[in-house]
Amino acid sequence: MALDERRAAAPGTDSGSGVGTPDGMPADSPHPRMGFFTDTSVCIGCKACEVACKEWNAVPEDGLNFTAMSFDNSGGLGADTWRHVAFIEQRASVGVQESGVGRPDGAAAPVDLGMPSFDKPGDAAGADERGEFRWLMSSDVCKHCTHAACLDVCPTGALFRTEFGTVVVQEDICNGCGYCVPACPYGVIDKREDDGRVWKCTLCYDRLGEGLEPACAKACPTDSIQFGELDELRARADERVRHLHEAGIDSARLYGRDPDDGVGGDGAFFLLLDEPEVYGLPPDPVVTTRDLPSMWRHAGAAAAVLLAGITATFLGRRR
Amino acid sequence: MSTSDVTREGIRGAHPGREALTGAVSTLDGHRRDHPSRRRVRRGEPEFRSYYDKPVLNQIVWEPRDIAGYLFLGGLAGASSVLAAGADLTDRPDLARPLKYTALGAITGSVAALVNDLGRPARFVNMLRVLKWTSPMSVGSWILAAYGPLAGAAAVSQATGILPGLGRTAAVGAAALGPAVAAYTAPLICDTAVPAWHEGYREMPFVFVGSAAAAAGGMGMATAPVEQAAPARRAAVLGSVLETAALWRMEHRMGMVAKPYREGRSGGLMRAAKILTVAGAAGALLGGRNRAVSAVAGAALLAGSACTRFGVFSAGVASAADPKYTVVPQRQRLEERKTDAAISAAKAAASSPSPGPEEPSDS
Numbered sequence: 001m002a003l004d005e006r007r008a009a010a011p012g013t014d015s016g017s018g019v020g021t022p023d024g025m026p027a028d029s030p031h032p033r034m035g036f037f038t039d040t041s042v043c044i045g046c047k048a049c050e051v052a053c054k055e056w057n058a059v060p061e062d063g064l065n066f067t068a069m070s071f072d073n074s075g076g077l078g079a080d081t082w083r084h085v086a087f088i089e090q091r092a093s094v095g096v097q098e099s100g101v102g103r104p105d106g107a108a109a110p111v112d113l114g115m116p117s118f119d120k121p122g123d124a125a126g127a128d129e130r131g132e133f134r135w136l137m138s139s140d141v142c143k144h145c146t147h148a149a150c151l152d153v154c155p156t157g158a159l160f161r162t163e164f165g166t167v168v169v170q171e172d173i174c175n176g177c178g179y180c181v182p183a184c185p186y187g188v189i190d191k192r193e194d195d196g197r198v199w200k201c202t203l204c205y206d207r208l209g210e211g212l213e214p215a216c217a218k219a220c221p222t223d224s225i226q227f228g229e230l231d232e233l234r235a236r237a238d239e240r241v242r243h244l245h246e247a248g249i250d251s252a253r254l255y256g257r258d259p260d261d262g263v264g265g266d267g268a269f270f271l272l273l274d275e276p277e278v279y280g281l282p283p284d285p286v287v288t289t290r291d292l293p294s295m296w297r298h299a300g301a302a303a304a305v306l307l308a309g310i311t312a313t314f315l316g317r318r319r
Numbered sequence: 320m321s322t323s324d325v326t327r328e329g330i331r332g333a334h335p336g337r338e339a340l341t342g343a344v345s346t347l348d349g350h351r352r353d354h355p356s357r358r359r360v361r362r363g364e365p366e367f368r369s370y371y372d373k374p375v376l377n378q379i380v381w382e383p384r385d386i387a388g389y390l391f392l393g394g395l396a397g398a399s400s401v402l403a404a405g406a407d408l409t410d411r412p413d414l415a416r417p418l419k420y421t422a423l424g425a426i427t428g429s430v431a432a433l434v435n436d437l438g439r440p441a442r443f444v445n446m447l448r449v450l451k452w453t454s455p456m457s458v459g460s461w462i463l464a465a466y467g468p469l470a471g472a473a474a475v476s477q478a479t480g481i482l483p484g485l486g487r488t489a490a491v492g493a494a495a496l497g498p499a500v501a502a503y504t505a506p507l508i509c510d511t512a513v514p515a516w517h518e519g520y521r522e523m524p525f526v527f528v529g530s531a532a533a534a535a536g537g538m539g540m541a542t543a544p545v546e547q548a549a550p551a552r553r554a555a556v557l558g559s560v561l562e563t564a565a566l567w568r569m570e571h572r573m574g575m576v577a578k579p580y581r582e583g584r585s586g587g588l589m590r591a592a593k594i595l596t597v598a599g600a601a602g603a604l605l606g607g608r609n610r611a612v613s614a615v616a617g618a619a620l621l622a623g624s625a626c627t628r629f630g631v632f633s634a635g636v637a638s639a640a641d642p643k644y645t646v647v648p649q650r651q652r653l654e655e656r657k658t659d660a661a662i663s664a665a666k667a668a669a670s671s672p673s674p675g676p677e678e679p680s681d682s
Binding site: 175176179280 | 371377398402405408409436440445448452456457494501502522527549551557561642650652653
């Protein structure tokens with residue numbers, strides 16, 4: 001989709017920052033908009049992205065616990081977790097996770113590494129004994145929304161839109177008011193308690209400036225996390241989901257891909273194999289500032305009612 | 320082995336012997352109790368899916384004492400300034416005086432609470448670094464920056480008798496900004512993804528200004544002699560009626576998201592607020608000319624206003640902590656959109672004489 005079309009797609013809510021345009025790009029950026037496409041159908045849950053992110057960005061340790069519900073040990077995104085791998089266990093056919101599904105036409109065949117082989121566990125048993133089971137794994141991250149509520153509500157201008165179209169906190173300006181935390185419809189940005197300021201994924205702003213890809217995408221061994229120009233990623237994702245549908249995996253769907261959704265499309269979007277809420281994502285997020293003009297009108301009317309009402313109390317007979 | 324799995328109802332399909340205990344029974348007992356086995360589908364509860372019942376949103380980091388306290392104090396200050404200016408202009412000095420002091424005291428407390436709640440209090444001046452209309456907190460900071468000195472000048476001039484003309488002008492200025500101080504806090508909390516706040520954005524400003532008028536009226540009743548406090552009594556009654564009506568409408572329009580306003584700690588606070596506010600308004604109506612009744616009713620109105628603000632705050636916290644309030648309305652919205660799309664597609668197909676040969680898109 002052409003840049004100009006997206007520019008006209010929805011009214012911008014970045015106006016307060018003074019640099020935003022409706023497509024989530026600063027007006028005079030020399031760069032294309034960059035983002036992530038996280039293809040959860042090839043995620044193996046290795047958590048290399050979590051580790052690489054922590055290492056590169058020097059994010060503090062925030063507990064070495066397991067949730068006791070799954071292999072998830074970081075729980076969710078927060079001030080000290082900028083990549084979070086979700087683990088979901090389901091009674092569903094394992095067939096959809098066979099390797100090689102959805103490979104593009106003409107792609108090279110899988111390479112035989114010559115490893116010692118053996119039957120998969122349960123191959124010898126009957127289907128009844130084996131049961132059906134699948135694991136959904138997904139590496140969650142800040143969505144770098146086109147219409148970012150955190151950026152809109154930030155009263156200090158600490159949150160800003162970079163030349164890559166990403167949303168970043170300036171740690172030397174943030175005064176820890178905490179407004180962005182409940183504003184985010186995805187539960188991404190959070191306050192670091194001992195530090196007082198808010199933190200989140202920067203899409204490795206420092207690495208991007210040097211022409212490097214973000215640490216998580218660099219570390220991902222299966223290319224579940226793909227980094228690139230958003231337009232190209234969207235085309236690649238459309239192709240991938242078409243291949244999966246052709247292979248009979250009807251549950252594959254893109255999340256955050258649509259520039260007409262409630263946040264104007266995500267800079268970091270996903271291919272999911274189940275409903276978004278199963279992964280802890282909101283099914284239909286809307287940037288809260290979409291309703292702000294109406295909120296101001298209602299507040300203005302209420303203020304007028306208060307002024308008129310109290311004025312009226314002085315009218316009439318003096319008692 | 321592989322036929323068993325761990326669900327939120329506990330372990331399913333386990334082989335016999337799976338429950339065999341090793342180690343001390345007491346420790347295992349504790350471990351089992353920690354296991355997330357409950358599935359929260361009670362009668363009348365909507366079915367929804369979630370990630371291990373974890374909230375979708377991150378939790379509100381504001382201290383209830385600071386921010387709910389600010390919602391109360393800011394409203395009290397703003398409405399007090401309006402009442403005080405009216406009392407000034409209609410020659411009711413004994414009503415104007417305490418209300419001017421109230422406005423200064425409340426706005427000072429407000430700013431202290433706001434600065435105290437910052438993660439980096441020393442950086443509070445960064446609030447005036449920009450003016451952003453998309454951020455009610457930014458707009459509010461500027462409103463407070465203008466209102467605070469005016470309320471302060473009005474009170475200081477009143478107390479010291481210095482520059483009485485300027486003091487009166489400042490009081491009128493504070494009265495002009497007072498309604499903004501009382502009303503902007505509604506967009507402040509509603510401009511978030513918190514379901515119980517955002518979904519109430521149409522009525523919340525009216526709840527807040529009603530609550531503010533009731534509090535300021537209550538303060539006037541408690542502090543001014545009854546012969547001069549008639550406007551305060553009327554403001555208290557008007558405010559209580561507005562607040563109660565706006566809350567009723569809000570709860571009925573919000574659907575399932577209104578639940579935190581009726582249940583739990585937040586529900587208790589809202590009920591307490593209603594009882595105190597209605598009782599205070601009744602006292603103002605029936606016994607307002609009695610000094611003792613007036614004082615007690617005034618205190619009840621102040622307490623009711625505080626309970627409203629703490630109740631609204633705590634309802635927001637409860638709604639953000641439960642994925643149900645995020646997922647169910649959004650899922651409903653999606654389903655409705657899907658149904659609408661199907662209906663309009665069916666209508667289009669029915670109205671067109673011959674179905675087109677083009678392929679359906681594969682989005």
